[in-house]
Amino acid sequence: MSDESATASSPEPWPAPLPWQRDWLVRQLREGDRAHHALLITGPAGLGKKTLALHLAQALLCESPQADGLACGACAGCGYVAARTHPDLRILDLWKFEDDGWEPADTILIDRVRALVDMTQSSTFRDGRRVAVIAPAERMNAAAANALLKTLEEPPPGTRLLLASSHPGRLLPTVASRCVRVVAPRPSVAAASGWLAAQGVADPASALAEAGGMPLAALALAEEGGRAERSAWYDALSQPRRLVPAAMGARIDAGGKDERKTRLALALDAMSAWSSDLARAAAGLAPSRLPGRSAALAALAPRVATIALCRYHRAVLFQRAWVAHPLQPRLVAEALLAEYRTLFP
Ligand SMILES: [Zn+2]
Numbered sequence: 001m002s003d004e005s006a007t008a009s010s011p012e013p014w015p016a017p018l019p020w021q022r023d024w025l026v027r028q029l030r031e032g033d034r035a036h037h038a039l040l041i042t043g044p045a046g047l048g049k050k051t052l053a054l055h056l057a058q059a060l061l062c063e064s065p066q067a068d069g070l071a072c073g074a075c076a077g078c079g080y081v082a083a084r085t086h087p088d089l090r091i092l093d094l095w096k097f098e099d100d101g102w103e104p105a106d107t108i109l110i111d112r113v114r115a116l117v118d119m120t121q122s123s124t125f126r127d128g129r130r131v132a133v134i135a136p137a138e139r140m141n142a143a144a145a146n147a148l149l150k151t152l153e154e155p156p157p158g159t160r161l162l163l164a165s166s167h168p169g170r171l172l173p174t175v176a177s178r179c180v181r182v183v184a185p186r187p188s189v190a191a192a193s194g195w196l197a198a199q200g201v202a203d204p205a206s207a208l209a210e211a212g213g214m215p216l217a218a219l220a221l222a223e224e225g226g227r228a229e230r231s232a233w234y235d236a237l238s239q240p241r242r243l244v245p246a247a248m249g250a251r252i253d254a255g256g257k258d259e260r261k262t263r264l265a266l267a268l269d270a271m272s273a274w275s276s277d278l279a280r281a282a283a284g285l286a287p288s289r290l291p292g293r294s295a296a297l298a299a300l301a302p303r304v305a306t307i308a309l310c311r312y313h314r315a316v317l318f319q320r321a322w323v324a325h326p327l328q329p330r331l332v333a334e335a336l337l338a339e340y341r342t343l344f345p
Contacts, residue, residue: 010095013104014050014082018193018215020187022070024052028182029069033062038152038161040137040179042168046217049164049184057131060085060160078124085260090116090132091181094139096126104258106239106324108140113147120151120159128158138171139324145172152178168323187215196222210273210289226266233270236337238296240344243336249330264329266321271336275313282306303344312339 028035039056041049055071058081061168071078080086092112096105107288116132125129131226140148151159153176161179168176187195189208192215196204210230211218219231221230230250236243252263276296277287281301319332 003332009050010084010091010093012093012095015054016086017055018048018051018187018190020185021048021052021149023053024185025056025059026068028056029065033249035160036180037155037159038179039163040168040171040176040181041162041164041184043166043184043186044212044214045166045186046211046214046220047186049166049263050133051216052184053133053135053162055144057081057089057091057133057160059129060129061089061126063126088119088130090119090130092116092132092134092140094136100137104308106139107215108134108137108144110141110143110147111306113140117151120156122159129160130156130158131160131162133162133164135162136231137151137163137165137175138167140171140175142172145175149174149178158230178214186213191212192218196232205286206292209291212273212289213278213298221269229266230270233267234274234290234293234296237271237274237340238300240341243337243340243341245334245341248337249334252330252333260329261323264333265323268336270322271316271340272313272320275309275316275340278304279309281307282309298343305343305345308343312336312343315339 005309028039039053041047041053058071058078059065059069061077061081063075063077064072066072071081073082077086081089084091090112092108094105094108095102096109096112097103119132120130134148135291144160148161155161163171163175163179164184165171168181189205192203192213194207195215196207199219199222201207201219204218207218207222208215211221229251233248236248248267252260252267254263273289274293277290277293277297278300280287281294281297287297290297299342317334319336
């Protein structure tokens with residue numbers, strides 16, 4: 001049983017439910033066994049899709065659900081789920097179990113999918129239901145995704161597969177087409193700000209704005225303590241003529257391999273927020289992500305080549321989406337900064 005639980009588990013604590021997801025969960029659960037066996041939950045990163053999938057899984061495995069279908073949180077099934085040791089639940093995420101414990105992974109490999117398929121083919125331990133959560137689903141490599149196809153097409157009775165992805169276009173089409181696509185609910189600004197304040201975020205409105213309205217991304221921004229670092233990037237971007245790509249690139253190189261990815265992600269997030277607000281400023285609109293930088297943005301806006309800016313913004317987003325596999329984090333940043341400078345002829 002210890003191997004089984006290791007496969008089902010991960011070192012992350014069980015997430016608290018997100019208040020804006022409650023109604024969505026109740027609606028999903030109302031479908032009961034008529035619901036499609038495979039859901040593909042989509043929506044931007046930082047919205048809480050994995051949390052949504054995990055709580056749907058818990059409700060499906062709860063042994064005495066509440067009247068609205070949500071998990072009771074108190075039964076044995078709920079306890080096993082929250083401890084990530086429920087034998088009828090598999091969670092495939094970016095953690096892998098090695099000899100000396102849990103390690104972060106870039107990819108969901110075929111052995112995890114095989115363990116999932118084995119689970120669906122053995123008899124259930126508890127209620128007759130089995131649930132798998134795969135998040136982020138686009139990180140299954142091709143072999144893993146192919147190994148899932150048969151289960152997606154002809155799942156054994158009682159099997160529910162919950163895939164979550166911010167980039168559903170990167171799933172194998174044969175995987176995506178076998179799922180029903182649903183969009184994760186998005187909180188109002190007031191709901192998201194209230195939730196962030198309850199998590200101890202000092203300035204929820206700015207964190208939320210900077211994270212493009214995505215509450216979990218805003219919490220991560222507030223928690224990662226990168227405020228000074230992001231500020232350095234905004235300062236550099238506000239003075240394109242004085243910007244020295246190699247000097248900013250050196251900031252990425254400070255740190256080990258995993259840290260360089262984190263630093264690049266921060267830089268790309270800063271470039272993305274900046275360029276999207278610069279495009280707004282060029283169109284005469286107030287900034288939506290960086291209201292505190294409106295003066296600098298307005299000063300740059302008349303000089304920027306707007307079509308090239310759109311191209312640059314797309315390039316930033318493209319690199320951000322592949323940040324788990326950057327060839328050379330420092331060079332990625334330097335190339336984008338060199339391109340940024342050309343936007344101001
Ligand atoms: Zn329960």
